[in-house]
Amino acid sequence: MSTDIDPHQPADEGHREDDDGWGNSHAARMAPGFSGLEAREYRPGSRPGAGYVRRVRDPKAEFRYVDEGLLEATPEADAARGALGKLLGGIKRVLIGRPVASEQESQERTGKLKGLAIFASDNISSSAYATEEIMRVLVLAGVGALALTMPLTLAIIVILAIVVISYRQVIFAYPNGGGSYVVAFQNLGTLPGLVAAASLLTDYVLTVAVSVSAGVEAITSAFPSAFEFRVVISVVLIALMTTVNLRGIRESGNVFTVPTYVYVVAMLGMLGYGFVRFFTTGLPEYHAPPDWLVQHGAGGALTLLLVLRAFASGSVALTGTEAVSNGVPAFKRPEVPNAQIVLVAMGSLFAAIFFGISFLSGHIGIVPDPSEVETVNSQLSRVLVGDGWFFYLIQFSTAVLLILAANTAFNGFPRLASILARDKFLPHQFEFRGDRLAFSTGIIALSLVSILLVIAFGGSVTALIPLYTIGVFVAFTLSQIGLVRHWFDLRQERNWQIRAGVNGLGAVATGIVAIVVAVSKFLLGAWIVLLLIPLLVGMMLAIGRHYNRVKGELEGDIPVTPAAIKHTIIVPVADLNRIAVQTLAYARSISPNVTALHIAQDEESARAFREKWLAWGDKVPLVTIESPYRSVVGPLLRYVDNIDRQDKDDTVTVILPEYVTAHWWEQLLHNQTALRIKAALLFRPGTVVTSVPYHAARHEGHQPAGVGEAK
């Protein structure tokens, strides 16, 4: 009988008692001291697992042996191959630098001075436009209404103080990074967490758009001729910032330290000089251009809504406060005190500058420029220090700081997105780190969306402002409520009432601001954000549900064993040539149950093909389909359907011959049909698709052996 057994015949039924269906013998696996790998080395020359690892010939040192079955890839393994790959790799290296290994991550930490520049620049830079945005609303009720600028400034500084104190407690309670999402999610549940997350994501995007637009406005205040190019300049700046951030946090910190301190020192110096003048010789005289006054006109009524809108506009001053508490793990040890010091320093510096600008602008009587070309700060500097180098220093450092303030968002957005991805509320890609340990997907996503926003709003800060700040205050409020709950849960600890009280006050204050902003700016654009946040929350919930359903589906017992798989293989052949025969041989080496399928346009060519087939030796059964309507994909799919209906338990594999050309352009001349078949089979449940390549000869002389290579 033994000669009747086909050597390729797989055993579908009745495998031996001691077989687990995977071809592994129990005896071998049970033997103590036996490596378990030897048992699987069925024939000489096979090298699975550690057996291979020790014996591998690796002249290029692409892998390092670590342990049984464990290799470590060296940078060699990542090196680009091929001319195009090397070119692209080279460009990438120039733009974002050499790859950084994961274990180098802990070194990527920041001290207090650098930390202030990185995490506080967003908040401090708001002082460049906070006063102006208040004035722009008030002036709608006439120039006289500008007198309310100072009281509103003070109100906002009080809120800021409350927020800073509240957030000192956040840092204390969440030393691993207490973003509003984490705090709300852990203390209040999924939905509040996601609302906070959606609010923050929206706000990060707006931070980039608003900061860059404001920075460009500072430039155009000094150089009005650049005004008409402001959108293009903004887009280029965002692109540059994206590149810097893809290089990683350490270098971006270096880039940002200098301008932050130049701005702070220059502003404090100028404002100090102004106060000295105020208390001694008196402030210099200023007369707003008469046509500005004409354009502002008598103004409408000074309604409560208008005052609230002015307050809401000024509350942009609070944006960016969250950045420090989000970034606690990025600080050098001890992280918590360092972060707290930076937080308080940030609040104090901001408050001082904001107060000074509002106070001096009010006393000098500065009026906002109706055409938006010159900023209030620029006018103030011009009046105080004249048109000299110091004026340009202030304008320039303001511009640079504002542009770099967007960097806070480039830190916060990808970090938050990665946490959301880890929690399965965003696609996996947001969790992966690029060559330089930065969350590349998040950085690129932020960059693209904010560029769209700048273009859509024509790079105007005043147009963007109504969308801004709602997100921040929604997130603030949820995070403070979450913290109240947190302290309540820890109510056996000392002073929990005081801590809960502080955060409760914070929640009330920021909650009121959130409502004021939403109501007073609803029609101006806030509705966009109020619509967007629930949409984002819905999307994140859907993604979360999807990933969870998939996880559930993929878990649990798997009844499939190799022995249980019965193959049915279909090989579409267009012609009987080397590539077809190679593919058929490959198919037959898997299972004897192979059918070649030829689709002909008419009966004549169908019969001619069969003749050719029989002449070749009819080594594999052939089915020819005449397709009178000349389509290939339709009849092929229907044939597979029929095969599948006949024998439901079989696994159908379609094996496609694929000709791979030596040059990419030649590829356009081949495989169009194979591509269409693959696309169609993708949506056919349960069909395995295999591509057997046949590579065109590049050089006649040297040809490697094996299937898939020209001989």
Add this chain to the structure above:
Amino acid sequence: MSTDIDPHQPADEGHREDDDGWGNSHAARMAPGFSGLEAREYRPGSRPGAGYVRRVRDPKAEFRYVDEGLLEATPEADAARGALGKLLGGIKRVLIGRPVASEQESQERTGKLKGLAIFASDNISSSAYATEEIMRVLVLAGVGALALTMPLTLAIIVILAIVVISYRQVIFAYPNGGGSYVVAFQNLGTLPGLVAAASLLTDYVLTVAVSVSAGVEAITSAFPSAFEFRVVISVVLIALMTTVNLRGIRESGNVFTVPTYVYVVAMLGMLGYGFVRFFTTGLPEYHAPPDWLVQHGAGGALTLLLVLRAFASGSVALTGTEAVSNGVPAFKRPEVPNAQIVLVAMGSLFAAIFFGISFLSGHIGIVPDPSEVETVNSQLSRVLVGDGWFFYLIQFSTAVLLILAANTAFNGFPRLASILARDKFLPHQFEFRGDRLAFSTGIIALSLVSILLVIAFGGSVTALIPLYTIGVFVAFTLSQIGLVRHWFDLRQERNWQIRAGVNGLGAVATGIVAIVVAVSKFLLGAWIVLLLIPLLVGMMLAIGRHYNRVKGELEGDIPVTPAAIKHTIIVPVADLNRIAVQTLAYARSISPNVTALHIAQDEESARAFREKWLAWGDKVPLVTIESPYRSVVGPLLRYVDNIDRQDKDDTVTVILPEYVTAHWWEQLLHNQTALRIKAALLFRPGTVVTSVPYHAARHEGHQPAGVGEAK
């Protein structure tokens, strides 16, 4: 020993004497009267070849049994599946109609009347602008130079007569369609053939662009307010024409018959009326607007070059003559006399109209409109018949005819492209016929390129004209030379000298025109075509060489047999879940030599994964690679390289698990890494890539069995 034999072990060495390496026994194959298919039915339930065909359960009647191993697909097999497929299929049906079976082709023939409309409309429609283009050049030497219009018209009519007589002989000699390419290729060789082909392809594209632009000019002559939309109108018209042509020749013939005859009858009527007036009461008076005369000015010198340019411009009159000889097989039987009659009728009708327009315009003293808004023909009609309904009938039929004249190119281009594809000088796709038997690829290519051309040249006939006609005359000349050679080869036949003489005269005449056109219009744009033709020839030669090399590579003996294939299988696994295990089981069912490959970001997670693997039962050897730079594709490719270097004779198969989601948008959340691996492996020689799908559950209740389906 028998229990030591693994059931999955393929025989790599020493297969039996009577085995051909394909698992077919010689004995069975040799047995007379034995079907040869039974021998391959290794186990019950397998159904390759005819055995399957007879037993297939095909409740939907998708296939019809024809003969052993031969099925015919019914329209059912082509029916669209799925909601999206049905929607797209429905739209396609509405636009281009139900599919037409290949065997219905012979019915798609055309009679003389319809044939004249289809093949002659290009040539006859040239009369709408031929006179004007001559005048536009002459007027550069002042209005007085317009006196040369008539002599140039007569010269062109003489050339036309020569070409028509020459092409009567082409039809006689090549009743299967004697395009210039075929004639030049068969008689003069590959290079002249391809030059003729490239010239014609270029010219077909220009025919569409020029005819549609001229048609739109006829519309804007009647409705000047439409002038600014001429490019948009042209593009829409080309798109409409594309759709009509995708529906197939029969219907397009119906669309085109009426306007051609309306134009011919209306023009002959109007010109006849003009001649009656000329010989009786005298022609009506006409005075060109004084500002036109001012704009034309005194003009430059009337050089020989200018006269030649005017002649060259007028020679557009000859374009389209080739269409009839190309389309001989599309005529009803007897094809040759029918085509010859149509050719002569076309020449006569065109000559009469052209002569009439030039003669009457000259005697009335019409001057071309410098702003290009009103055509010469429009002025002539206005003067002769006034602003009434007949004027609008002429303008409208001119417009429709010109637009439909482009249809000649929609016939000629795809047909020529399909012949070139058959001869391997263009990609295969140009040879395939769409649902309605039209060469869809060629139609769509022509449509896209001509739309680009119309946009690039702003829809101006005068701007496009210098590019036109060179191609035609190059092709004419080559075809006539080829025919002289053809008659010489048949020199034992009667009258061969006369035939050769006629075509020789044709070659000389068209050759001179080709040179005149190229020289006189070189700087105006002819250089573009003179550059394009060699580029196209080079491309076609490269494609031809490529296909031939591939054919050579794929022919000849194939040493691969299933028994000679040694499998090495690598299964990248991201997690140990159902989809991974299913894929591993599939891999193990092919060969015992399977290695699972897991790429981890750090050593900790690598070790954790190995623990999980051992807990599962370590059924397949696992290699884990720690990738400190977080890349997946690089280390995977390098691992495959190492495996391949170790054992050069093995066939490496990478089997990828692929999760197929229930809804398309969910797909964005999965398989990004699998996609990147597939793209990278495509360029790795000799790696077989298999996708094992795991389809998400759509409905909890019903689940089909087998690999690749959720359970």
